[in-house]
Amino acid sequence: MEATVRLAGRITDWNDDKGFGFVVPSGGGERAFVHVNAFQRGSRRPVPGDLISYLPGKDARGRLQASEIRHAGQRIEVSRQPSRLPRATIGIAALIAAAVAARIGWIPALLAGAYVALSAVSYLMYWFDKSAAGRGARRTPESNLHLADLLGGWPGALIAQQQFRHKTIKQSFQSVFWLTVVVNLVAAGWLVSSGLAAELAQSLGG
Known part of the structure; x- marks a missing residue:
């Protein structure tokens, strides 16, 4: 048929x-x-x-x-296997970990709040880009998505990638994405260990 x-x-x-x-x-x-x-x-x-x-x-x-x-010539896939990487779980776990770390005083509350806020921004950017792709409308530049993730929005990006099935196949995008995650975590760790994060939070009243 x-x-x-x-x-x-x-x-x-x-x-x-x-x-x-x-x-x-x-x-x-x-x-x-x-x-x-x-x-x-x-x-x-x-x-x-x-x-x-x-x-x-x-x-x-x-x-x-x-x-x-x-x-042409490709066999029919009998079942579509879900992604092996639990992106949404990792993203949610990262946000919960940031909240817990702030609660027990390991990181400034301002830093945890920044992760939540930037994750929301990144999530909305991925949603907008996915929607634009479906409509054939103007897309969000990948550099903008990477910048939001680099600044701390990557947990929200992981949630959006899984929920919208967006940007998960393109290997070049994923390579840069995971690099932004590593760079962000290294930078955040340095800011916390050096005391600069606490000084900045105190100066901003966080």
Whole structure:
């Protein structure tokens, strides 16, 4: 039954940085919007000219889009395995750890509050970018996402990445993301151990 509704076509106008492009059906017809998240889990990154099969459908605004995309010759995945990395759990645990550390006096309350506030900002930025990707609207630059994460919003980013299934496949993004996490934790540890975090909190009345 599926074979009668699936279409075959080639990828065109692919923007790998933004993770979307279009597919032109073989034999002619209306092109459909393609997003990297619509590919079967485990698929390689698409490139212009790739032959794919897909199910055509309409988005909320009535525009043609492709779903359940597979590269030509790719086997059907029987079950979609969830990500092995519990991103949301790690993000929530990090925020709880910051709150507990502040409660027992290991870190200034201002620092814990900053993590919560920046995590909220980062979460909203990922949500906005995911929403824009689905609408084909202007995206949030990856550098802005990385900056928010570097400043301390990475726990919220982890929660958003898992909840929205966003930015988890692109390896280059994930490499930079985890680097921002490490740099942030090292910087926060140095600020606390040197006493600068406490001095700053005291000067700000935290």
